[in-house]
Structures are given as structure tokens and as C-alpha cells.
Amino acid sequence: MKLLAIQGSLRTGSSNRKLLKVILDHLPDGVTGEIAELHDIPLFNGDVHAKGFPESVDELRDKIRAVDFVVISVPEYNYSVSGVLKNALDWASLAPQQPFKGKPVGIVGTSSGMFGSVRAQGHVRQVLQYVEAITMPKPEVIVPQGQLKFDEAGKLTDEKTQQAVENFVASLVLWVERFKI
Secondary structure (H helix, E strand, C coil): CEEEEECCCCCCCCCHHHHHHHHHCCCCCCCCCECCCCCCCCCCHHHHHCCCCHHHHHHHHHHHHHHEEEEECEEEEEEEEEEEHHHHHHHHCCCCCCCCCCCCEEEEEEEECCCCCHHHHHHHHHHHCCCCEEEECCCCEEEEEEECECCCCCCCCCCCHHHHHHHHHHHHHHHHHHCCC
């Protein structure tokens, strides 16, 4: 099975990127994954779209189509989803051949606040419902004060979060396997 991990932040050292790397490190044998980069996705503009999809958008859409499932790591900015992530989801979801339709998606996230990214994750779930993705309801991975949970090398140092990630990965893979029947 193949996984595409999408992080909703552009920062190389973001806690959400670190969280996705931990998830990728815990994939079982037979499951591979990569992190999609959103740096080159332009701001959505109907005039640009009328001329066709930018190459970076085509690449993201192709990557989503090519995998068995997606994990999105959601930062929380001002009680909601980051503009970078919302923009990428908007571009990716456009017809023709909308790639999220029927695609299993797991959602995780961290932020610097005490509520992790719980509000932003809810907003991403709404967007994914509209584009007909199939989101895994539980278990959730919501990491408050993410900047305190990783060391300088990106290693997860919080045992409770480590257990939550391991449970998430195991549950997600089993859940996605149900779609392969």
C-alpha cells in the first residue's frame, strides 16, 4: 500500500512535518509513504485555472490519485486551517477527475496551543466531506504544544503522543485494508 502525507505548513521544521515523519517511520512492512510538498502551489485564481492546472497542482493531484490513502497533518492558525492547506485542498479537489473522491484519509495535527489542532481538524473534515473523501473517524491524534514534544532532530519525546501515533498508524492501516476488498 502507498500513503501520501500532506502537511499544512510550509515550514521545514514545523511540528506537523515532524509528526508526519514519525508516522512514516511507524508504517508497517508493505506500506510506503512520502510527504507531499506544497511550496509551489499558487494561490487559487479562477483566471489561472481557466488556462489549466499549474504543473505543481497536477503533480499533487496525480500523487493523490496514485496512493491508496492520505494522511493530512493539520496545523491550527487562528482557530482554523492554514491558508496553505486550504488552498492546496481547493486546487486538488477541482474537476475533472477529483482525486479525493472515495479516497481514505486520516487526519492528525499539532499546534502550539493547548487544544492542539482540534478546531482546524474539524474544518478539514468538513472540506473533505464535501469532496467525498472517506475520513477515518477515530482514533484521533491531536497534539497540544507540539513545539515541546519533539527534540531538535525531530524525534518525538512525549510517550503519550508516541502511543497515540502508534495506535493511529495501526488503526489507519487496518481501516484502509477494508477498502481493498
